[in-house]
Amino acid sequence: MLRIIGGTVYDPANGIDGVVKDLCIADGRIVAEAALPAGARTIDASGMVVMPGGVDVHTHVAGGALNFARGLVPENQRAARKFLHGLDRRAGLGGMTPTTFATGYLYAGMGWTTVNEAAVPILSARHTHEELHDIPIVDKTSLVLMANNEFVLDLLEAGEIERARQVVAWLVWAAKAYGLKAVNPGGVEAWKWGKNANTLHAPIEGYNTVTPAQIIASLAGMADDLGLPHPVHLHCNNLGVPGNFATTIETMSVLQGHRAHLAHLQFHAYGGDDWSTMRSESARVAEAFSAQKNLTTDAGAVLFGDAVTITADGPWQHLLYQLTGRKWGNLDVENETGCGIVPYVYKDRNLVNAVQWAVGLELLLLIDDPWRIFLTTDHPNGGGFWRYPEIIHMLMNAEFRKEQVQKLPEKARGRILLPDLDREYTLSEIAIITSAGPARSLGLAEKGHLGVGAHADVAIYPIKPDHGLLFSYPRYVLKGGAIVVEEGDVRNVVDGREFIVHPACDDAIEEYIRPLFEKVYTMSFANYPVEMERLRHPEVIACGSTSA
Amino acid sequence: MGGKITCTLGEVKNRADFIMYWGGNPAECHPRHFTKYTLTPKGKFVPEGRKARTMVLVDIRETPSAKAADIFLQIRPGKDFEVATTLRAMVKGQPVNPALVSETGLTVERLQDIVDRMKRARFGVIFFGMGVSMTRGKHMNSGAILNLTAEMNAFTKFVCMPMRGHGNVTGADVVLRWTTGYPFGVDLSRGYPRFNPGEFSTVDLLVRGDNDAALVLGADPGATMPQPGIEHLARIPTIVLDPKVTHTSRLARVHITTAVTGVSAPGTSYRMDEIPLPLRPALTSPYPTDEEVIRRIRRAVAAKPAWTAAPSRMMAIA
């Protein structure tokens, strides 16, 4: 039982924009004043900003790919922030690939309370859930990789859409996932023969008719038909390639009439023909995106400094390895997907990196509706998630942002729009892109707002005059009404939950899948679905029926 | 710098047409490998099975695995690094010294044939065993094969995978990485994880006598360590948790019999390709599981007075 008094509350989902008001919390939720018993503890939040806890809609924090990355970069771990073990605190390391316990402490320490693990292979989903189990404090969702699943592709090739949807539903529950992830549709499959899928309407390697466009439209339709709370979450083809803005806009056409979430849009908004002519095409991408109201996206912004690129876009990673001559990891997963890992450093003197840095900010500034674009760095691809406050600072303070632009190479200025953009985000808009918007997109009705009934995930920040790094050191962070962070320090470690969905499917589909599975996989079918016991505090979120 | 280019075993089964085993004897040490993953199964994209695959065995002596091989390359002991490094150069069309190549037991011509076959493959895989990772050069031998594999991807699809030893080494590696950031040889004495093979790896610590106590679980260093390491284990307080009385148990202060994981104790085993498999116990056991014993030890330690004046204190949660 808790009362937060005198704070300046930003709760955009409920139309509250910087109003000084009290918040009452009981049994882990926001309650009405009248419902709060006497003798509740009080937090004095006068002069402070009160926001719903942050929701990261796209991050890579758990599972086989991330764990693979950890093994590739011991030198990063050496230099990473150290977490000492303590009475209630596990030892750990920060850095680009934080260890599981440190991940929870780092997110909570910033005021973020829900994270969406964006890429899970079904075959190793058990591993992902074991790691999510070991991430304290924050609540989690996870998305299962589907756009290169051969069961699905084979069925699409055969025109058996209905059966494909049944299989997808079964697989989502087998993985104990929350939604569908599509990465480089067709391209990851092609990479298994060393190829890629660069053209949306060309049949993919090993197939006669199935195209990336067909996979995209089919999965988007399935997410709608199954009533998944979050739409298909799509990493478009041709990530990172100069000129790829055209693919992105074409992808949006393919998605007409469907809901969809486009991941890390920054990596998909480039013009030019090659590295030497690469430029920003954020304006055209923003325009096409804004016109198509069924779409949401996240920025995938890049920050100068260390990063580790981790993606199911295997061919892109091989290319990056050949370009940088540094380390490369690759893991193809039978029948399903793959991942590639390349540690990388974004440098402000590098022309290409300068354009990338600008594009992320441009998209955030050009897309007017903050309910549709969310703050991410596609951690750890664009930079560590604990650096989100740096991006917030640049969004809120145009002068500071322009000072950063001045540091870019001269040649970059002609390729980007950022120098001419003056927009400044308000605190309310920041609350939307970091919390209310992603919560709504994920379909988590009890997150991202501070109305009665919401989970009491609250971040309280001391106001800073220039909003500089306002978000780096919350004064208090509450998770489910428990004070977990005080003055930037983790004080109380609570468990988080895992939200999952159980889409409707015909039980008979299992008999269709079993013999196929036994033919192409290498384990016992009984061991494939993840046991519920693996998940810490699972909570099933209902699938709605959003289709006719 | 190279890296690790790999896949899950089903990818090998369904696609590989060139399989190389280097420094391992799967016929005896991984007896189901050929039939489950690499040679005989009908793969989704290799429907003709064995006929469509070429198997190359590289080893210092002809083991029973050679019977299954299409090509057997016998190299001289201690020359794995030289052969792999030579292959790296030849794959790129770089010059090598034929006389020095021949000292490995193989000729340039023989190696060129292998390089050509590798490049012609649709999907090549190298499995490397302890003959590579445990002989002179150690991690550098493994590194040579990892780099060769990464570089082959400029020509065709190529992967590699270590043939793991018994027990759940892969599982320990995976769990240590997610909890500490490092796969093995993790030091926590400064309160946070540190990694430095040679400084914190088991054999080195024991041989130098750098530790003053030991808890041994699921391993038998008393049988495998060099003599100075074994003597050190006998000198210091050593505690063993194992279903059986082992060599280490015999020189330990305390031996606690625990239930057999996978038979009587549940858990997760990670396969050599890091796929997690649930262990469903079939039998009950009168003995506690390793997990129960460790939790009880931790509770007992946490109940003791704190030994540091510093803010960080021992875990109280069992």
Add this chain to the structure above:
Amino acid sequence: MLTLTLKEAPSVPLEADVLSPDTIAPLTAEEVRALPVYLGKRQRRLDDFFTVDREPSGPSHHDPDDAVEIRGDLRRVKWIGRGMTRGALRIHGHAGMHLGSAMKGGSIEVSGDAGDWLGAEMAGGMIHVRGNAGGQVGAAYRGGLSGMRDGTILIDGSAGLEVGMRMKRGTIVVGGQVRDFAGLQMKGGTLVLRGGAELRTGAWMNRGTIISLKPISLLPTFTYAATYNPTFVRLYARRLAAFGYALPYDGRQGSYQRYTGDAAVPGRGEILVWQPL
């Protein structure tokens, strides 16, 4: 000048990063005694293990104020001289792992042996070990892209595995034999092996120069280029003569066989092997 003498042999390794002129020079003897050291997992005081005496320094003494002398068998004492930027550190005895790791300036002298990771990732300064050194001299820590970026490491005795691994610049001179993988993945700098090496010298090297005064075994990926007496060796010889080492260069005594490699990378490093007449 401060003198520390080991009075209590540590039962497990002692981590003593505080033993560097940068840390010690500004402090009084009493403050030095209270410095933290780590015995395994426990934090202790420096004077639990060392007696600390300050010798007065002044015009009549040779040693500057920031000289530190440490006496005893310090084989178990790690991280001495870590990151130091100035001053003179003199060890009378053996030293443990990570001596002079990441040092940027100043000098370290050891009368006895040194452990693994001597001068790892150092950026400047000078280390002289009169006894033997361990492995990974001037090397990169695991996963790191580069080893020593500059500086000089002199070892009179032998050294272990991976000497100069991924070194970028600077000089390492070893008197005795080194073990396998000397100059592994070298990126630059000079490695002088006065006592030769075991196997796989220069493996996967990119750039840099290895000079061996004894015949060594070479990888098949190194190609013989020429026999000659390069001018730069003469200049190097002069530099090494100042340290008391002889580096042959005179055509009347012999010449160097030059090998280029490692073709596996492909790299443009060189190994010069002395051939006496």
